[in-house]
Amino acid sequence: MSVVNVVPALYEAIDPDHTPVQGMPFFLFTVLKMLIIFTVYMIGVAMLTLAERKISAWIQDRHGPNRVGKGWLQPAADGLKNFMKEETMPAGVNKPLFILAPILSFIPALTAWCVIPFGAPVATRWGRVDLVVADLPVGFLFILAITSLGVYGIVLAGWSSNNKYALLGGLRSSAQMVSYEISMGMSTIPVLLLAGNVSLNSIINQQAWGGWNVINLTVAFFIFMVAAFAETNRLPFDLPEAESELIAGYHTEYSAMKFSLFFIAEYASMVTASALMATLFFGGWDVPFTARDNIGPYSGWLSLLSVGIFLAKILFFLFVFMWVRWTLPRFRYDQLMSLGWKVLLPLALVYIVLIATVMLGLSAAGIGPGFYQASILGSINIILIIVLFGVFDRGRIISPAYGRMHPREIERLRRLDRRPRVAAEATR
């Protein structure tokens, strides 16, 4: 039986006893889920600003905010402050776009959440309620489409501000996000190959059945993580706001709540990226070491546990986001571009071919999702990781300013230098 057939069949078998809710209860449950997600999300984002400050403080041997309500009320105080500040409107801005930009940068990050499943389904009197706002059959494509809209907010903010720093920030972000979007999309193709479906629920079910994708597709996970850092404009990829060179980049001219909205958008997209990493590579809400927990019978406790586990995974990735931010310095622009185009994209492409070949071989040998498949893929990945990080990473993955340069690169630089001189001599 080929792999492509196994997983949809598995997905069909998910609800032996319960049919999804229909009609009015469906509508009410959806509204309820939306409200819960929005509330938890906004409070979570607010608390994340506190977490960022606390973690940065701890990493730098400080205490962090601990005055307003022992520190817990700091986000509320910040919010209050931002409400009371003056909304500046600099001369020469394109007013409609200037106001639209923060909204545009915030909405895509939030919208992506409507297709991310956050827990095991709950069985109710009216039928099975999936813990996802909208269980789109094309969930993953929807996410790719929506998250790439985030760049518009930043570019529009940079352009409409009528400020050179903001414009440069906007330009950088458009180049950066478009470049890494490609690697991000490419790195997820192996995930879809394994799942045989683009619905996020089936990706989670496949991982519950055949091992987490971080083992199956470690290289893809690394590519995805790096691209996610770049997509969310977090260090070491925070070139769009690069405070040491561009003041604050695209949001230089923003103040008060509009600035705050950019700030919220950054954290919101961090949460979304973390949720995606958890869903695509760490089994989503799947309870570890229990392969059958997403087949049913469902209980409230199981759902609660799975939501908790999903939250724990998201929090872990959020912590990694912050940990990396307060460790690594910003890349140079050329390093950023060469990492995206010369390393991540070819790597992702090669990896797709490799995984596709291996999957073909495995299904020819009759090995479906399960322990054997996971261990074969896992050992391939271990070899790849050793080769990548041990052999290739010698000043090539990120070329440091002081590192050894390939002789070919030096020759190219020399040729570039010779060229204008020749041209100048010819005109003389």
Add this chain to the structure above:
Amino acid sequence: MAIKVKVVDRPVEDVSYVRAMFKGMGLTIKHMFDVTNRATIQYPEEKAPISPRWRGTHRMLTTETGKARCVACGLCPTVCPANCIKLVPGEDEEGNRYPLVFEIDEFRCIFCGYCQEVCPEEAIHVGRHYENSEYSREGFVYDLQRLMDQTHPVCEMWDPEDPKGQ
């Protein structure tokens, strides 16, 4: 002029980004959980120790009878480089000189400590105290009574006999 590219042949450990990254992240997480070594001093509650020679807010010492020790000799306004001491001398029935007006503008003062050094009666001192805040500029002009009311410890001046302050 050809570009002179200096190629430094460094060992792999130095040019490997991934290794350097993991090393750095190890360092930061070590600092994160190192809760006993926080550099912050929670200022209003705990204060950093100040040197015994700290020259801060002035203080006028008093005699046993509660009067200022100052004899209005006029040395401190003379020596003061910032011109912040205002002294109007007076004399009582027994011929003892005392200050009618003695004011120090703490805003003007540069806390050099010359007034303490020059004072023959060891009356005016600079003190080991630094929290001066007021709602107005006038509030920084300390009069005689206010200088006498200060209770903080005074500065221990540098002693040529004991240069390290032991």
